[in-house]
Amino acid sequence: MRKVVKLEGIPLTEGHSGLYLEVEEGIVKRGIYYALVPVRGFETLLLGKDSRVAPTITTRICGLCQVTHAIASARAIEDAAGIEVPPEAERLREVLGLAVRVYNNLLHQIIISEDLFPEKKEQLGFIREVQEVRKFAGMVLETIGGEIIHSPNVKVGGISEPVEESVKEKILCRLSDILPKLQASFSLFREKLDDLWKREGLDEEFGKHDLNFFATDPYYGKRFDFERFSFILPQEILEAGLKRRASNLFPVIDGRPFETGPRARAVLFRGYKPKGGVKELHLLRAQENLDALKRIGEILERGRFDGELWNRKTPSSDGETLGVGVHEAPRGTNVHAVKIDKSGKITYYKIVVPTEINFFAVSEALRGAPATKVEFIVRAYDPCIVCAAH
Amino acid sequence: MLLIEEVGMFYRDRLSFEEEDFKLKVGFLHFSSCSGCQVAFLDMFEEAVEILDTVELVYSNMLTKRRDIPRMDVAFVEGALCVEDPHHINLLREVGKKAKVVVAVGGCAAFGGVRRLSCGNQLPQPQSQTFVPITEVEFLRTKVKYAIPGCPPNPSLLYSFLLALLEVNEDFLLPFELMTSSTKASGFDIVSEVVNKGFCVGCGTCSTACPTRAISFNRECGKPAFNANLCVHCGSCLAACPQSFKPYPQPVYV
Numbered sequence: 001m002r003k004v005v006k007l008e009g010i011p012l013t014e015g016h017s018g019l020y021l022e023v024e025e026g027i028v029k030r031g032i033y034y035a036l037v038p039v040r041g042f043e044t045l046l047l048g049k050d051s052r053v054a055p056t057i058t059t060r061i062c063g064l065c066q067v068t069h070a071i072a073s074a075r076a077i078e079d080a081a082g083i084e085v086p087p088e089a090e091r092l093r094e095v096l097g098l099a100v101r102v103y104n105n106l107l108h109q110i111i112i113s114e115d116l117f118p119e120k121k122e123q124l125g126f127i128r129e130v131q132e133v134r135k136f137a138g139m140v141l142e143t144i145g146g147e148i149i150h151s152p153n154v155k156v157g158g159i160s161e162p163v164e165e166s167v168k169e170k171i172l173c174r175l176s177d178i179l180p181k182l183q184a185s186f187s188l189f190r191e192k193l194d195d196l197w198k199r200e201g202l203d204e205e206f207g208k209h210d211l212n213f214f215a216t217d218p219y220y221g222k223r224f225d226f227e228r229f230s231f232i233l234p235q236e237i238l239e240a241g242l243k244r245r246a247s248n249l250f251p252v253i254d255g256r257p258f259e260t261g262p263r264a265r266a267v268l269f270r271g272y273k274p275k276g277g278v279k280e281l282h283l284l285r286a287q288e289n290l291d292a293l294k295r296i297g298e299i300l301e302r303g304r305f306d307g308e309l310w311n312r313k314t315p316s317s318d319g320e321t322l323g324v325g326v327h328e329a330p331r332g333t334n335v336h337a338v339k340i341d342k343s344g345k346i347t348y349y350k351i352v353v354p355t356e357i358n359f360f361a362v363s364e365a366l367r368g369a370p371a372t373k374v375e376f377i378v379r380a381y382d383p384c385i386v387c388a389a390h
Numbered sequence: 391m392l393l394i395e396e397v398g399m400f401y402r403d404r405l406s407f408e409e410e411d412f413k414l415k416v417g418f419l420h421f422s423s424c425s426g427c428q429v430a431f432l433d434m435f436e437e438a439v440e441i442l443d444t445v446e447l448v449y450s451n452m453l454t455k456r457r458d459i460p461r462m463d464v465a466f467v468e469g470a471l472c473v474e475d476p477h478h479i480n481l482l483r484e485v486g487k488k489a490k491v492v493v494a495v496g497g498c499a500a501f502g503g504v505r506r507l508s509c510g511n512q513l514p515q516p517q518s519q520t521f522v523p524i525t526e527v528e529f530l531r532t533k534v535k536y537a538i539p540g541c542p543p544n545p546s547l548l549y550s551f552l553l554a555l556l557e558v559n560e561d562f563l564l565p566f567e568l569m570t571s572s573t574k575a576s577g578f579d580i581v582s583e584v585v586n587k588g589f590c591v592g593c594g595t596c597s598t599a600c601p602t603r604a605i606s607f608n609r610e611c612g613k614p615a616f617n618a619n620l621c622v623h624c625g626s627c628l629a630a631c632p633q634s635f636k637p638y639p640q641p642v643y644v
Contacts, residue, residue: 011455014425016477038422038472040505041512041519053619056602060504060622063426063542107429111452128439135435148433149426149542152603160603233514245477247515386425 002029005371008036010378012111014064015385018246019378020238023371031366033359033378034234035248037389046349051077051315051340052156054349058336059150061351062387064107067100067145068329069336069351069387070154072221076336077156079223080323081315081344089158089309091299094220096145096154097327098292102182103137103148104330105285106130108382109189115379116192126192129185133289136178140296143167158310168300175297182293186286193282200373207377208276209364211257213264214357216333219295221326226337228253229352247389250359251352257360260332261381262288278365278380285330285382315344322348329354331382353387414556415462417449419485421478422505422521423469427496428452430542431466434549441552464555465489470498470505471527473520482527492524492533494570495548497624499524500537501575504622525570536566539575539625541601565635575625577605577616580634585613589633599630 007019015037022030042061046054054077059070071093078085109116110127117123138148144163145151153160197206216222234246252258262284266272274280317323319341327334332354339348358381365377418428428450432438447453448460465485472478485492497503502523510519525534538551554562574583577600584590592612597605604620605627607613614627628634 009451009457011451011457012453014452015420016451036477038475038478038518039512039515040422040521041508041510044512045507045509050619056620057504057507057622060424060426060541063424063429066424066426107432110432114453114455124439124443127442128436131432131435131439134433138433138435146603147601148545149430150601152601231513235514244515244517245475247518249514386423 033362034246035389042390061390072325072327072336076323076325076338099140101330163305205277207278207365214258215264218269259361355388413446417462421469423498426542427468433545470521494537497541537569539629541624596627599626
């Protein structure tokens with residue numbers, strides 16, 4: 001007997017989302033995951049605005065991975081208007097992107113810590129350790145980006161504030177203290193994750209799917225042909241009651257669903273052989289923190305960033321050229337596409353965020369899972385619902 | 391006692407009765423916003439852990455497993471209400487019933503913030519266009535006691551606010567109380583309420599407070615210069631301005 005179960009609000013995730021499950025003898029036969037946060041209309045509110053304000057406004061799509069939207073937006077406008085960005089500014093943006101990756105991935109560890117640590121005292125101890133590393137990532141975001149959340153320094157054409165050598169040295173000095181701390185918390189995280197899987201009786205292949213992976217770069221983001229995206233409306237696949245409520249689009253690439261995120265980056269750029277299952281997703285995400293911190297160190301050591309980092313050319317284009325900005329966000333590939341007219345006003349704006357791409361991946365991963373454990377699959381993908389319903 | 395609770399005298403009454411095992415029950419609720427304000431609470435870093443240990447976090451979709459909304463002393467609400475979403479309205483009504491005090495955190499909840507720019511007509515739900523800050527919602531009028539400006543609010547400001555709330559430091563809380571009835575939130579108000587009324591002393595605090603750098607400092611005339619394109623209506627400038635909270639009535643020009 002097939003039963004339909006509808007869950008609304010998944011605890012220990014960001015935002016308000018829902019699950020539609022068709023269950024047979026306790027096993028999910030078909031599942032769809034969708035967002036229920038109202039659409040805020042970032043794509044329409046930008047129309048007619050000066051394109052130079054887009055990074056400042058789009059960064060407010062998300063409070064968890066703020067700077068990634070500012071970067072993708074600035075890159076899209078630079079692409080549309082043909083503005084050259086000083087290479088040091090691009091490298092600093094990469095540093096900001098990696099800092100927010102660490103900052104956000106560790107936030108996810110804090111969010112799921114209630115799952116990992118049944119003892120409140122241990123949980124607070126773990127959060128305390130993780131917060132130390134997040135504080136460092138916050139410091140990087142604040143000194144280079146201007147603020148921890150919603151960096152104002154990411155501008156169309158570069159970065160508005162140079163970074164003095166003494167400030168850079170300070171970051172590098174802190175970095176060498178922080179790396180061992182992150183390593184220690186990573187080991188603890190891995191141990192507790194094993195415990196959780198044992199406690200809940202989950203196997204290694206729990207949450208397996210056979211979708212392909214999508215990513216453009218291990219760290220920063222490379223241009224991607226936006227025409228390959230097409231979008232399925234929730235009204236096309238969800239039942240009547242949800243047609244007016246589900247607030248995300250389901251983007252597909254060349255007509256097929258994909259998974260993006262830490263696992264996609266590991267498979268496509270590090271030659272990782274996926275075992276399937278969502279447990280490795282947690283571990284790969286945690287591994288990315290270590291890689292990101294090392295990469296931040298490398299970039300800062302190699303360059304000087306105390307000169308002019310901002311090409312102040314006023315953006316202008318023909319209103320037809322589609323500018324595409326890609327950034328590898330913590331949860332996967334974040335793509336902004338924009339058209340601007342001669343006076344620099346925005347005439348078209350489209351945002352595809354990683355969580356949107358992953359909605360189908362989560363839905364696929366639900367298939368075959370025990371209906372009582374589906375929340376663990378959703379949490380493993382670290383969905384950011386506010387981004388999805390931008 | 392019940393009557394006192396009804397009219398909105400809040401947790402401090404409990405404090406006097408149950409001093410021994412009193413732990414302030416707080417909850418976080420998320421409406422139409424970016425979740426950044428809740429993350430800003432965690433950006434107090436080590437202090438956030440202290441706070442989590444001191445107060446009892448009874449509800450937050452992000453940090454607790456609880457599905458139903460329990461009774462709580464203080465509900466921190468971030469984001470604006472989307473009138474087209476029936477879930478939002480039900481949730482806000484429930485918050486109004488379950489919480490003794492509601493605090494509007496951040497620009498969106500307090501003054502509308504970046505939601506003031508929204509105009510709807512975006513797929514897949516083109517009808518979502520009416521966003522109202524919770525300070526303007528009539529059925530919550532007696533409940534919303536404090537509004538915290540900022541996009542997002544500064545973590546150290548949030549820390550000081552929480553301490554003031556725990557210690558019932560009314561002097562510190564007063565400006566936040568006044569801000570619930572304020573609709574003044576943008577750089578335009580800095581010009582009309584402070585500069586044009588002759589209060590501006592040219593200290594530059596508003597320009598340092600602005601999270602989008604929409605206000606710069608005009609060195610020629612020693613006054614703020616405001617770029618309206620970048621303003622997200624978060625209220626930081628007016629809240630930071632030392633001249634904007636005058637204890638006497640503001641002058642009226644005829």
